[in-house]
Amino acid sequence: MSPPAAIHETVVPATTNGNGLMGIKKDLAVKAxxxxxxxxxxxxxxxxxxxxxxxxxxxxxxxxxxRRYFNDLDTYAESDIVIVGAGSCGLSAAYIxxxxxxxxxxxxxxxGVAPGGGAWLGGQxxxxxxxxxxxxxxxxxxxxxxxxxxDFVVVKHAALFTSTLLSRVLSYPxxxxxxxxxxxxxxTRPSPTPTNPSAISIAGVVTxxxxxxxxxxxxxxxxxxxxxxxxxxxxxxxxxxxxxFSVKRLVSMQQIEKLGxxxxxxxxxxxxxxxxxxxxxxxxxxxxxxxxxxxxxxxRMGPTFGAxxxxxxxxxxxxxxxxxx
Ligand code: 48N
Numbered sequence: 001m002s003p004p005a006a007i008h009e010t011v012v013p014a015t016t017n018g019n020g021l022m023g024i025k026k027d028l029a030v031k032a033x034x035x036x037x038x039x040x041x042x043x044x045x046x047x048x049x050x051x052x053x054x055x056x057x058x059x060x061x062x063x064x065x066x067r068r069y070f071n072d073l074d075t076y077a078e079s080d081i082v083i084v085g086a087g088s089c090g091l092s093a094a095y096i097x098x099x100x101x102x103x104x105x106x107x108x109x110x111x112g113v114a115p116g117g118g119a120w121l122g123g124q125x126x127x128x129x130x131x132x133x134x135x136x137x138x139x140x141x142x143x144x145x146x147x148x149x150x151d152f153v154v155v156k157h158a159a160l161f162t163s164t165l166l167s168r169v170l171s172y173p174x175x176x177x178x179x180x181x182x183x184x185x186x187x188t189r190p191s192p193t194p195t196n197p198s199a200i201s202i203a204g205v206v207t208x209x210x211x212x213x214x215x216x217x218x219x220x221x222x223x224x225x226x227x228x229x230x231x232x233x234x235x236x237x238x239x240x241x242x243x244x245f246s247v248k249r250l251v252s253m254q255q256i257e258k259l260g261x262x263x264x265x266x267x268x269x270x271x272x273x274x275x276x277x278x279x280x281x282x283x284x285x286x287x288x289x290x291x292x293x294x295x296x297x298x299x300r301m302g303p304t305f306g307a308x309x310x311x312x313x314x315x316x317x318x319x320x321x322x323x324x325x
């Protein structure tokens with residue numbers, strides 16, 4: 001950087017002079033701000049004055065959003081795989097599927113406006129995220145840096161893991177995230193077996209805007225939409241206002257007798273049980289992550305996330321097994 005000039009010519013980084021951004025000619029303003037080019041005060045003064053964005057009409061913005069959204073709804077009305085819940089498990093499954101099977105249409109349905117579930121912080125609002133080995137292999141594949149502590153690794157901020165995973169998943173052309181959208185029910189088909197004549201298989205999901213789902217008690221006639229898919233992966237987390245959705249629905253449809261209910265915290269055993277137990281619970285429905293703990297009565301593991309990532313990997317493999325059957 002050149003030596004500081006006289007006060008009126010003091011070399012300053014591209015920053016504000018107290019009256020908002022300084023003048024830079026057209027797009028040079030943005031470039032100078034973004035790459036932090038040092039500019040003399042005088043040189044900056046007259047460059048933002050002529051700055052202006054390209055012209056727009058409001059309807060162009062509206063059409064740019066709505067055309068794409070409704071085209072996506074049309075495209076994914078018939079999906080190959082639906083993932084319910086964009087938490088660490090569901091996103092990990094989407095990462096594997098999006099990468100291994102670019103030929104499959106994968107729809108992710110997330111009730112929250114913000115995807116990511118419980119993986120934006122470590123434990124008790126602390127930032128760092130712990131994953132026990134061998135989940136470091138997943139982090140390395142994802143390109144998330146971590147500190148190696150021997151039997152486990154630490155990502156400096158949980159949001160670094162979740163935002164990296166999310167950005168990878170959203171960059172796949174065959175994956176569509178429908179956030180602020182709730183799965184309100186499952187699409188079913190009779191699928192009797194010799195031992196269970198009333199058995200069903202899952203053939204997709206029933207969806208509605210989450211804000212609509214939250215008001216069925218005070219509004220009528222708000223029927224849902226549907227997405228058909230031969231395979232649904234449900235990773236809606238442990239029980240709670242939204243959690244454990246699909247397995248609770250299976251109980252109310254008498255497809256599983258009752259929920260085992262998530263047990264107390266036992267870090268050592270919980271993670272193995274969740275990863276190993278990730279499976280197709282009924283035909284067409286694979287359950288993973290903490291939702292599975294509600295089915296099997298597995299322990300919870302607390303603030304360690306390796307099982308979520310690797311349960312997602314296993315859920316993806318279980319889903320592909322169904323496709324290759
Ligand atoms: O993060 P979660 O809750 O679920 P997982 O299984 O991906 O990760 C669980 C993990 O965060 C833990 O709980 C950690 C390891 N702690 C364990 C412990 O011992 O406490 O994500 C579930 C996502 C959320 O984003 C929900 O909003 C969403 O699923 N969701 C739904 N989305 C659409 N439709 C629904 N019906 C629905 N229900 C939940």
